[in-house]
Amino acid sequence: MNDSDSRLHALDAVRGFALLLGVAFHASLSFMPGWPPGIWSIVDNSPSQFLSDAGFVSHIFRMSLFFFIAGFFGRLLFHKLGARGFWSNRAKRILVPLIVGWVILLPAIFFVWNMGMTKMFGGTPPAPPQPPPGWFPLTHLWFLYELLLLYVAVIALRALVVHFDGAQKLRNLIDALVVNSIRMRIAVFTLGIPVAGALMTLPFWFYWQGIPTPDSSLIPQVPATVGFGTAFIFGWLVNRSTTALDAITRGWFVHLALGIVATGWLLHTMHATPMAQPGLTKTLFALVFGVAVWGWVLGLTGAALRFLSNYSATRRYIADASYWIYLAHLPVVAALAVWVGRWPLHWGIKYPFILVMSFAVLFLSYHFLVRPTFIGKLLNGRKYPRRQPPQGPATPSAPTTPIAPIGSGPVAQLRSITKKFGTTTALTGVDIELRPGELLALLGPNGAGKTTAINLWLGLIEADAGEVTLLGGSPLDIERRRGLGVMMQDVEMYKELRVRELITLSSSYYTQPLAVDETLRRAGITALADRPYGKLSGGQKRQAQFAVAICGRPRVLFLDEPTVGLDIQAREALWTNVRQLLAEGCSIVLTTHYLEEAEALATRVAVLAKGRVIASGSVQEMRALVARRQINCETTLSVEQVRGWAGVTDATRDRTRLNIIAADAEAVVRRLLTEDPALRRLEVREAGLAEAFAELTKEAA
Amino acid sequence: MNALALNTLEADARLLTPRRALAAYLTEIRFEFMRLLRNPALAAPVVLVPLALYLLFAVVIWGDAVAKDPGTAIFFFSAFSVMAVTMPALFSISASLAMEREMGLMRLKRAQPAPPGSWLVAKIVCGVAFCLLSYLPMLAAAIWAGTLPLDAGQIVSMSLALMVGCIPFCALGLMMGALVKGSAAPGYANLIYLPGCYLSGMFFPLKESMYWQAPLWPQFYVNQLAMQAAGITKPYFIPLQMAIGALLGFTVLFSAVAIWRLARKG
Secondary structure (H helix, E strand, C coil): CCCCHHHHHHHHHHHHHHHHHHHHHHHHHHHCCCCCCCCCCCCCCCCCHHHHHHHHHHHHHHHHHHHHHHHHHHHHHHHHHHHHHHHHHHHHHHHHHHHHHHHHHHHHHHHHHHHHHHHHCCCCCCCCCCCCCCCCCCHHHHHHHHHHHHHHHHHHHHHHHHHHCCCCHHHHHHHHHHHHHHHCCCHHHHCHHHHHHHHHCCCCCEHHHCCCCCCCCCCCCHHHHHHHHHHHHHHHHHHHCCCHHHHHHHCHHHHHHHHHHHHHHHHHHHHHCCECCCCHHHHHHHHHHHHHHHHHHHHHHHHHHHHCCCCCHHHHHHHHHHHHHHHHHHHHHHHHHHHHCCCCCCHHHHHHHHHHHHHHHHHHHHHHHHCCCHHHHHHHCCCCCCCCCCCCCCCCCCCCCCCCCCCCCCCEEEEEEEEEECCEEEEEEEEEEECCCCEEEEECCCCCCHHHHHHHHCCCCCCCEEEEEECCECCCCHHHHCCEEEECCCCCCCCCCEHHHHHHHHHCCCCCCCCHHHHHHHHCCHHHCCCEHHHCCHHHHHHHHHHHHHCCCCCEEEEECCCCCCCHHHHHHHHHHHHHHHHCCCEEEEEECCHHHHHHHCCEEEEEECCEEEEEEEHHHHHHHHHCEEEEEECCCCHHHHHCCCCEEEEEEECCEEEEEECCHHHHHHHHHHHCCCCEEEEEEECCHHHHHHHHHHHHC | CCHHHHHHHHHHHCCCCHHHHHHHHHHHHHHHHHHHHCCHHHHHHHHHHHHHHHHHHHHHHCHHHHHHCHHHHHHHHHHHHHHHHHHHHHHHHHHHHHHHHHHCHHHHHHHCCCCCCHHHHHHHHHHHHHHHHHHHHHHHHHHHHCCCCCCHHHHHHHHHHHHHHHHHHHHHHHHHHHHCCHHHHHHHHHHHHHHHHHHCCCCCCCCHHHHHHHHHCHHHHHHHHHHHHCCCCCCCCCCHHHHHHHHHHHHHHHHHHHHHHHHHHC
């Protein structure tokens, strides 16, 4: 499948990269040495040859890369939505941003340019030159216009091919050509030929500008149409093929290397003569330019497919943001250039400043004005509620998962979780679930992974593999965490604040907290209300932390070793509290060393050791585990005989001795003595819960 | 009630209304203040040191020069008031945040549904208030001693500039507090702060060969901003926008590092 999710992630990342690179490119334009005023918003007082070269390099490929990916996604969309759906989708995503963006951005851009000119000429800028006939300032939005033209042209071409190529012969031939040219690494050379031809015919060609940007006329320009059209069509054809992406992935290094070598030669040549003269150099430059374009395009795409094909929430966010950022960036970047244009500072300080400030403004505007609103829906097809991290790849277009209602499914879950800290593995393939209204006790020795499991549920750490859910969603969502209460290990609270104040502070985080006095009463610490936390004893501090944990009427409560350091009375009081919360429908996860605590409170028990769940079940099942006894004797009876008896769970033999695990030890012993009167050295042992777990955890180790 | 309606109801119930969100922010700020007030031992030296130094240098030692030349007088006042506003911001915030991290409180706050920005805003608001607490006595002393030859308008705009100038230091404090262990925080903060005071040319004019490095220190921009707000353009001036731009840049940089680090490590 060539439209599998992982590949689309990589290609999305590439498109985002091409667009954000455009921002960096435009941010460098005020520092170009030797540029006359007016081409960019200002000519900075600290020009930079380095930025000029870097700008040239990025300009070689960034738009071709964009059109290549656009062609790929264009065909994908066309086949997914059908012709009608495709055009209505493109109208919303491309045509509307083009028109609305142009109407809003053009005055802003003129304003910024005017500001820059005023600043450069001290108040009286010279009159702008008379525009040539047919001049139309498309600005940087030309790429949307070009894209629309290409959609029309390519879909018309497609209709022709479909009409005349009924037997698919032509299409099969093209598919074979596409894949083989990439495999044999000649696509880099052949794809560059059309654009090289178009560039050679240009009467005035500044090498630096590469493919001249068609931003000042509505009439299609030859080099841009040929260059970007080739990229677009090739992207479209790559999407047709089932194996072309594999070939691009494998060739990433060779392609990138070719692109870099070609670029090196271009830079060297351009430094000698920046303006093309008719002759061999011009022809050669155009041809090598074509190789550079396609080396970069195929190399970068391949590298992304090779290294970035896994899902990453950050990359997804940036890729989503990039379209808005590119649309909106121009006035921002140009205005910042004007602002810093006369500062007596080196470009090495000013350029990063422009970049950082632009991205800060643009990302903030995306986060708050676009992502959660209709603009985000228009540009990216969906809007995200604020403070909601994007959903994982499994449900790319699912609406926000609602918080699980009471009484359905688990309230919190760890599914095949693996978590490492450096080289130590804290959890391996752990599955635990907390069902509504139950108390799950996590038992295990120190370092078994109990606290790690809790921290995953609290959203403090993220799993390396597997899925964590809390109240039906990710614990990273603050809305989900408003349903939890927590008492952590090794946490000290503000020692200057009184207990009442600590509870007031924590209560303010929740939507429907208990009244502070009610919290104090339920935690049984009304008497401590006005004592500073720093003056409390260890046990009293734990009680105050318990109060903080329950103040928000939690649906899920996490208690990490809550009774450590409590005296017997305080422990009994806490147990009573926990039982009351359970009766009210609260679900609780409790970690503890004390087995009696688990026995007294737990509905279910899970035993962790060395990062794995080694036993889990209801308290009854655990009791059954404990009720088993071990019978040990020297006998002539065979394992097979004994295994068949009622009351025997398991039997093993080591040399002379027979080991029997029995649920009903008395009956088994009676029968043993009857069947083998010569039986010797009979031993019957009963394991306590503690022993049973010690045994279990030892086995795990 | 069907399941869907219940879900929506539940989800809505867990969104903090703007009013409750505001209340959460205000509560956080209120208790941050209370902690400050209940810890006078921390507050006293930070408030008293700049005042004492100002009186010592501007009134006692160089009193004559200050009386003769208004430029010198403003230079002194500006230098020590920059110190008065930046020191408490940096030291109180870095120390308290580092301690809170060590106590596990930041982990607890992240797990509890504390609004993500509330502790940040509380720390910055208290930092600014703390700066005011240290700056106002100095201002009063300068006016009382007659060592500040500025009119009321200039004093107000200079004071405002100083208050703005303490924000990047609040951010620096957050960054230090987020990066360094509790007991080490004041040490590291000093390591960054003290060289900046001297090398930014704040306390004494720099040699020309040293000019290049002055723009590296945030103090330089606060000082320039304060001087320009008071209408002084010498010594070595930079445009007003550049000072504001640089301070904005420092604030964004420092807080970004702090937020990034805290989101990861807590």
